[in-house]
Amino acid sequence: IIGSQTHYCTSRKSQLIHALIHAKAKEVNADLPAGSRYSMAELREMVVTDPDTKNLTREQKEAYIAALEEHRKRKVVGVRAHNLAAARDVVATTDRIVKELDDLRVRTGVYGTLFVVHGHINDTIQSAMHGTDNSEDFWEDVYEHPMADFLRQYEQWACTQNQSKPFISLYIAQLK
Numbered sequence: 419i420i421g422s423q424t425h426y427c428t429s430r431k432s433q434l435i436h437a438l439i440h441a442k443a444k445e446v447n448a449d450l451p452a453g454s455r456y457s458m459a460e461l462r463e464m465v466v467t468d469p470d471t472k473n474l475t476r477e478q479k480e481a482y483i484a485a486l487e488e489h490r491k492r493k494v495v496g497v498r499a500h501n502l503a504a505a506r507d508v509v510a511t512t513d514r515i516v517k518e519l520d521d522l523r524v525r526t527g528v529y530g531t532l533f534v535v536h537g538h539i540n541d542t543i544q545s546a547m548h549g550t551d552n553s554e555d556f557w558e559d560v561y562e563h564p565m566a567d568f569l570r571q572y573e574q575w576a577c578t579q580n581q582s583k584p585f586i587s588l589y590i591a592q593l594k
Contacts, residue, residue, distance in 0.1 A: 432483045432486050432487050432490075433483075434479055434482065434483060435462075435465065436486060437479075437482035437483045437485065437486040438465045438471055438482055439458070439461050439462055439465055440482075440485070440486045440489060441482055441485065441486075442461050442464050442465050442468075443455075443456070443461050446461070446464070501541065501542045501543075502542070504541075504542075504543065505541075505542050505543050505544070508534065508543045508544075509544070512532075512534050512546050512548075515532060516532065516548045519532060519548065519550050520550055522550075523550040523551055528550070529549075529550055529551060529553040529556075530548075530549070530550045530553065531547070531548070531549045531550075531553050531554075531556070531557075531565070532546075532547060532548040532549075533545075533546075533547050533568070533569055533572050534546045534547070535569065535572050535573040535576045535577075536573070536576070536577070537576050537577065537579065538577060539577045545569055545573050547565055547566065547569045549565060
C-alpha cells in the first residue's frame, strides 16, 4: 500500500516563527467567521510585536514547533472538506502513484497494476486503473477479460462494503 508521502519529496524543518504564527492564528481567529479573520501579514506582525514571544524557554519553543508539526501531519492525512476536494486529492495522489510505478518499472523491471475505485455509490471520485509496460495484457491473456472489467467489478465490490473513503489497491510483481 502506498502511503501519503514518497521518499522523493523534500521537507523543510518547521521554523519557530511559523509555529508562533500558527499558535497566534488559533488564538485570535478561533471565534471569527471566515471573511473577517486576520491575514498572514497581520498575524506575523502580532507575533513580532508580542513581548511574550521574545523570552520563550527552549521547552516552550519545542512545544510550539511540535504543535505545528502535529497540525501539518493531521492536515496531510485528514478528511477533506467536501467531495470536490476529495476527488482532487485522489486524482493528484493517483497521478503521483502512476508516475512512481512507471519510474519503478524503468529502474527495477517490476510489473505493476493499480486500481483506484470509490468506496461509496454517491462519491464523485472517478475510478482509474494503470498497468506498467504491458501488464494490462496480463488480464486478457490469463483471465480472458480486459482490465476494465475487473475495475468495474472491483468498484461494485467496494461500494457494497459500506466504505466511505476511496479504496486504492496496488499489485506489484517482479519477474525473475
